[in-house]
Amino acid sequence: MQTRPKRSEVNIEDTWELETIYPTNETWEADFAKGSAMQPGLLELQGHLGDSAQRLLEALTRRDAAGDILGRLFVYAYMRLHQDSTDNTYQAMADRVTTLANDINTATAYQTPEILAIPQERLDALLTEEPRLQVYRHSLDEITRERPHILTAEMEALMAQAAELGNAPERIYEMFSTADLKLPSVRDADGNEVQLTQGNFVSHFLEGRDRDVRRTAFEAMFGTYESYRNTMAAMLGAQVKRNMFFARARHYDSSLHAALEPHNIPVSVYDNLISTVNNNLPILHRYLTLRKKLLGLDDLHMYDLYVPMVPEVEYKVSFAEAQQQIAQALAPMGEEYVSVVRRGFSSRWIDVYENEGKRSGAYSWGSHGTNPFVLLNFHDTMDGMFTLAHEMGHSMHSYFTWQTQPYPYSSYTLFVAEVASTLNEALLTHSLLQTTTDRSLRMYVINHALETFRTTLHRQTLFAEFERDMHAQAEAGEALTPESLGAIFKRLNDTYYGPVVQVDDLIANEWARIPHFYSSFYVYQYATGISASSALASQILAEGQPAVDRYLRFLQAGSSDYSINLLRDAGVDLSTPAPVQEALNSFGRYLDDLEALL
Numbered sequence: 001m002q003t004r005p006k007r008s009e010v011n012i013e014d015t016w017e018l019e020t021i022y023p024t025n026e027t028w029e030a031d032f033a034k035g036s037a038m039q040p041g042l043l044e045l046q047g048h049l050g051d052s053a054q055r056l057l058e059a060l061t062r063r064d065a066a067g068d069i070l071g072r073l074f075v076y077a078y079m080r081l082h083q084d085s086t087d088n089t090y091q092a093m094a095d096r097v098t099t100l101a102n103d104i105n106t107a108t109a110y111q112t113p114e115i116l117a118i119p120q121e122r123l124d125a126l127l128t129e130e131p132r133l134q135v136y137r138h139s140l141d142e143i144t145r146e147r148p149h150i151l152t153a154e155m156e157a158l159m160a161q162a163a164e165l166g167n168a169p170e171r172i173y174e175m176f177s178t179a180d181l182k183l184p185s186v187r188d189a190d191g192n193e194v195q196l197t198q199g200n201f202v203s204h205f206l207e208g209r210d211r212d213v214r215r216t217a218f219e220a221m222f223g224t225y226e227s228y229r230n231t232m233a234a235m236l237g238a239q240v241k242r243n244m245f246f247a248r249a250r251h252y253d254s255s256l257h258a259a260l261e262p263h264n265i266p267v268s269v270y271d272n273l274i275s276t277v278n279n280n281l282p283i284l285h286r287y288l289t290l291r292k293k294l295l296g297l298d299d300l301h302m303y304d305l306y307v308p309m310v311p312e313v314e315y316k317v318s319f320a321e322a323q324q325q326i327a328q329a330l331a332p333m334g335e336e337y338v339s340v341v342r343r344g345f346s347s348r349w350i351d352v353y354e355n356e357g358k359r360s361g362a363y364s365w366g367s368h369g370t371n372p373f374v375l376l377n378f379h380d381t382m383d384g385m386f387t388l389a390h391e392m393g394h395s396m397h398s399y400f401t402w403q404t405q406p407y408p409y410s411s412y413t414l415f416v417a418e419v420a421s422t423l424n425e426a427l428l429t430h431s432l433l434q435t436t437t438d439r440s441l442r443m444y445v446i447n448h449a450l451e452t453f454r455t456t457l458h459r460q461t462l463f464a465e466f467e468r469d470m471h472a473q474a475e476a477g478e479a480l481t482p483e484s485l486g487a488i489f490k491r492l493n494d495t496y497y498g499p500v501v502q503v504d505d506l507i508a509n510e511w512a513r514i515p516h517f518y519s520s521f522y523v524y525q526y527a528t529g530i531s532a533s534s535a536l537a538s539q540i541l542a543e544g545q546p547a548v549d550r551y552l553r554f555l556q557a558g559s560s561d562y563s564i565n566l567l568r569d570a571g572v573d574l575s576t577p578a579p580v581q582e583a584l585n586s587f588g589r590y591l592d593d594l595e596a597l598l
Contacts, residue, residue: 003195007084007355013085015375017348021076028076028093035100038066042107046153050118054128064110064254070104071367073097073530083351083358085178098171102164109156112143116510128346138560139408146262154449159249166246169239170518175516176235178359183224186217191343196220198360198513199377201255201270203384206306218303222506225513229482232512237480240471242554243520257469257522263413264562268270269574270464273527276459276580283588284458287450289499290595300501302493306451313380313444319352322378326392329431330424334548340399341392349395350374350388361515362387363395364421367409368509382448386425393424397555405558415563418529419536420555425452426537439597446594455528455586457580462492463526466511471520474571487509503567531574531583539571547571 014377044511045059055073060274077093084090115123123140127133143150151159189210194200196217205217240255247258257267294309317325323345330338344350345468351358354377372395378384378554402410429452432445469488471590474480486508493503516523539547554570571580 001142004197004356004358007087007357008392010353010355013348014051014352015348016351016375018076018079018373021072021337021370024505025089025093026444032073032100035066035069035073035104037070037534038062039103039107042066042104043110046114050116050126053126053133056115056126057133060382063111066104066108068407069370070097072103072369074101075370075373076364079365079375083119083443084355084357085359086357087176088570089536098167099349102160103289105163106157106160109160110153112150113153115140115143120144123588135406136408141535142262142264147262148297149252149261151250155249155366159246161515162245166242169235169242171460173235173239173515173518176231178398179357180260181224181228184233185218186220188214189213197354197377199354200379202306203364203381206303207308207381207383209307214303214307215301218301218504219506221513222509223534229486229509233482233485235482236470236485236511236517237474238516239520240474240480244475254475256468256521263415264564265298265415266575269528270468270521270524271525272577273558273580274461274465276577276584277458277527278495280581280584283584283591284454284496285499287454287587287591288497290591292500294598302497302501302504302507305454308444309447310440313440315444316380317382317385317439318380319384319388321348321381322388325385326389326428328435329389329428331431332427332544332548333551334545337552340396344372344374344392344395344399347371350376352376352378362391364391365598366398366402368402368407369571372396374394377574382444386428386448386452386484389424389428390421393421393596396420396424400552400555401558404556405560409560412558414499414564415528416525416527416532416554416567418526419532419567421533422452422456422526422530423533423551425538426533427540428542430537443470443594443597446597450594453530453583457527457583457587458496460523460526462487462496463514464521464527465492467517467546468523477531486523498538498588522526528574528580531579532574534565534583534586535572536570544553582583 022031032149041062042059042129044401045055045062048055049059050056064329066254074097077090077097079088079089083092099532118126124143127140148583150156159417177198183198185193185195186205188194188204196205201217201221201487202255205221208214243255243258247255250258252258254263254267256270260267260270288300291304291309295304297304327338327342327345330341349371351374358377359375360376361376362376364372364374374391374395376388376391378383378388397412429445429449435443436442436445465491470480470485471490473484473488489511490503490505492510493507497503511517514523536547537549550570554566557566561569564573567574
């Protein structure tokens with residue numbers, strides 16, 4: 001039986017070099033002590049922020065210094081934990097830094113309400129008086145814009161203390177799903193008993209040609225989740241109640257409003273996405289009808305949605321080959337961009353393969369003052385290559401932001417987080433289609449592009465609709481039970497897929513498998529992100545350097561302006577449904593291309 005290696009058995013060149021953050025755990029401990037010692041200084045200026053420009057500047061810079069250290073402490077502890085969640089050392093370090101983060105947030109919680117207590121005329125005068133405060137102008141504007149949702153200093157301190165409790169559902173889910181949840185073994189198409197994992201479920205099983213294997217893996221995965229559905233529903237229900245508590249305490253209209261308003265994103269953007277995708281479902285149904293035809297199936301099931309529709313092409317790509325293909329595809333971005341990508345490949349920014357206890361999925365992470373790092377669970381498939389391109393897009397966004405912006409603007413909002421990642425994917429698709437005339441391979445690449453739209457635009461919008469509906473149900477006073485959560489999820493799958501697909505009953509349990517539901521109202525940004533990146537990639541390929549320059553300015557901007565404005569300056573206006581509609585039109589054009597090749 002094939003099993004995952006232990007962490008100690010993984011080749012070091014296939015692991016990320018977190019020693020560039022802290023060479024040893026002892027150096028982490030030294031910074032932890034330094035961060036802990038900063039807490040009294042953070043409180044010293046409480047009650048005096050409006051006294052002078054120097055007092056305000058000192059308070060903000062002390063906060064940033066603590067946040068800078070805390071960011072490195074946090075990512076080191078958690079990335080160590082994510083590489084092996086069974087390691088008690090890093091479980092303890094992650095717990096300690098989470099507590100420290102909440103302590104520091106509590107110690108600085110007075111700042112926002114105290115800044116709001118300063119009359120606007122006085123605040124403007126302080127900014128004029130001290131030029132070094134100018135760097136904080138946008139962040140201060142953001143605070144004053146959020147004035148209706150900021151509480152008293154005492155209440156803000158209480159809210160900061162409640163944050164650790166509020167993070168419990170996500171932490172419990174993470175530990176349960178990575179360390180305790182045991183998935184069964186499944187016999188693959190070669191007759192080998194293979195342990196089912198989150199990482200190999202799609203790439204090794206659902207993308208396989210053997211339909212019996214696909215069905216068996218599907219039933220094993222979601223049958224396992226069904227057996228834990230009461231526990232999983234309690235976790236997700238607690239996450240929703242957490243969102244409701246913080247939204248109501250801060251006087252937002254809803255949990256959705258609370259998630260979007262701090263980033264100045266209108267709720268209409270979320271609703272427009274869902275309505276635009278729903279209005280275009282006939283294109284999805286046309287694609288699914290073609291899928292059924294090409295697979296030669298009398299009926300299409302949920303476990304048939306991932307297998308490539310072009311059976312004569314077996315596309316295998318090693319990790320080294322994937323790196324080369326990606327660098328070549330990103331050439332339109334210019335020499336500087338590609339050189340940074342290659343540096344990431346050669347400098348151990350990436351933790352490549354699965355091992356026991358490693359977190360599933362993939363992400364790019366890091367902090368101001370570190371390299372970007374990428375967690376993968378790489379398989380030698382086209383999906384694996386595209387996942388690498390995707391995460392390196394995130395890493396480029398972080399890299400250029402950290403190289404350009406001061407600490408206060410060294411992050412970027414969730415709303416733009418998926419733009420750079422999916423733009424890399426769009427350029428990779430274009431490159432693959434430009435560099436092959438093989439009809440079968442072209443069909444295969446177009447199939448992958450269609451699946452990217454289906455899984456990133458349609459599927460993530462379905463998830464977004466699920467999040468909206470389950471929160472609305474809870475906010476209306478109705479309980480979230482395994483049955484009600486399953487009913488919402490099954491209904492949405494019936495709407496999106498039902499006209500063509502036999503929507504298997506077990507799919508009603510899929511909500512329990514999605515970790516992003518613990519980063520509430522995050523997934524919709526995959527859909528808006530691919531809509532924006534589709535437009536930006538087209539501009540880069542058509543215009544060349546002017547579009548590249550606009551895009552690099554966007555990557556360098558971090559959070560120095562509102563996300564809607566940053567994207568508009570780059571060339572895309574997501575305050576309207578137009579980019580989503582254009583992305584859906586692109587999906588239709590790929591479908592036309594595939595039908596023409598047939």
